[in-house]
Amino acid sequence: MAIIAKKPESNFTPCPEGLHQAVCVDVVDLGIQKGAYGEKHKVEVRWQTEMENEEVARRFQLRKWYTLSLHEKASLRKDLECWRGRKFTEDELKGFDLEKLVGANCQLQVIHNITDDGKTYDNIQAIVPHTVKLPKIAPLEYTREKDRAKPHGNGAHADLDDPIPF
Numbered sequence: 001m002a003i004i005a006k007k008p009e010s011n012f013t014p015c016p017e018g019l020h021q022a023v024c025v026d027v028v029d030l031g032i033q034k035g036a037y038g039e040k041h042k043v044e045v046r047w048q049t050e051m052e053n054e055e056v057a058r059r060f061q062l063r064k065w066y067t068l069s070l071h072e073k074a075s076l077r078k079d080l081e082c083w084r085g086r087k088f089t090e091d092e093l094k095g096f097d098l099e100k101l102v103g104a105n106c107q108l109q110v111i112h113n114i115t116d117d118g119k120t121y122d123n124i125q126a127i128v129p130h131t132v133k134l135p136k137i138a139p140l141e142y143t144r145e146k147d148r149a150k151p152h153g154n155g156a157h158a159d160l161d162d163p164i165p166f
Contacts (some may be wrong), residue, residue, distance in 0.1 A: 013053055014122035015060035015110050021130070022047040022062070022108045024101040025139040028146075030065070041068040043076075043098060047108060047124075050137050059140055062108060064124050070096060085129040102144070105130035105137060 030042040043066050048059040066076035070093050080096070081087050083106050088096065109126040130136065 020049040022049045023137045025142045026144045027098045079127045083127040
């Protein structure tokens with residue numbers, strides 16, 4: 001019997017464009033990733049907006065990858081300084097614990113990008129501080145990546161760490 005692999009149908013609904021109240025729900029260490037400029041240590045920051053995606057009855061979730069760096073030109077540093085509403089001190093630049101972000105509120109400026117094949121994706125254009133005029137929101141129906149059970153029975157060999165070369 002044939003085992004057929006195919007591209008899955010996508011039912012992704014992007015978060016609407018605009019300024020949205022959000023809460024950071026997770027920071028995930030992605031480890032060393034290969035990119036156009038070599039290997040870099042990457043992290044992913046994840047947020048939930050206050051707005052619910054009615055198609056799935058859950059809040060919209062957005063994510064952004066960063067190089068794990070507080071260099072003056074690093075996107076992580078720029079976004080964190082905008083989010084915090086202030087520059088890092090020299091002491092803070094010696095080491096900032098990204099775990100402090102989990103549960104922190106902000107506002108996300110969301111824009112849409114359209115791919116060559118016509119798909120629309122939501123992207124975070126800017127992260128700004130939470131305004132005191134809005135009540136804070138807490139994560140809802142979200143389990144942090146580090147607290148999730150590791151999947152078994154997905155066809156992978158539990159005793160092999162290396163991927164199968166093709």
